[in-house]
Amino acid sequence: MNTYPQPDAVNDYLAEYVSLIIKSLKKLKGNSQWCLSFDLGCSHINHGSLLLLLFSPNVTLFYSYNSSPNPVFMSFILHSALKKDCIEITRLDLCLVLLMNDSHYPWLILVPQRVNVSEIYQLSSAEQQQLTRESSYISEKLQRLYHADKINIAALGNIVPQLHIHHVVRYKSDKAWPAPIWGKFDAVAYSDTELGLTLKKLREFL
16 A cells, blocks of 8 residues: 655655656656656656656645756645535546535536646646546546436536536436526435445446
């Protein structure tokens, strides 16, 4: 089992490791995009920059190197409203996958693990393409698992500014059909038993 460093200890943990990586990366030239896999995460090298991602239980740490003598650590932290209303199911290459705790509908949310992003255009071109792939993947999985009449996909962000994309299973028989679900009914949380079964099913299927 991998052991991930806690955020308050990550600087010491990474200092020597990142230094060795940067020395190697400085030898690379051109605009090729690389992806190097490590036990502790994944680093993406693009146009001479290094982005090192480290996952801990509550935060993703981004180490950004752009030929600067003073590297900067930034943290991706899930918005408090999403943390309150959702349960994490898994992590894809770009996005967290969350289950909305509302038993009215099977409802997943993708949250790109990037800092200070509220709109899709703020992602890089490669990230936008990856988001599309992950959205399509989740939509197809939900369709197959729940035999939906329609999958509603939306990025609103009027209340929660952190970029997140809703994927909601809809049926012609559901309470809100054919209207959008937002503002129709108060959420009804899963019971402990229902939540356990739903999480197990989704985690196995995804």
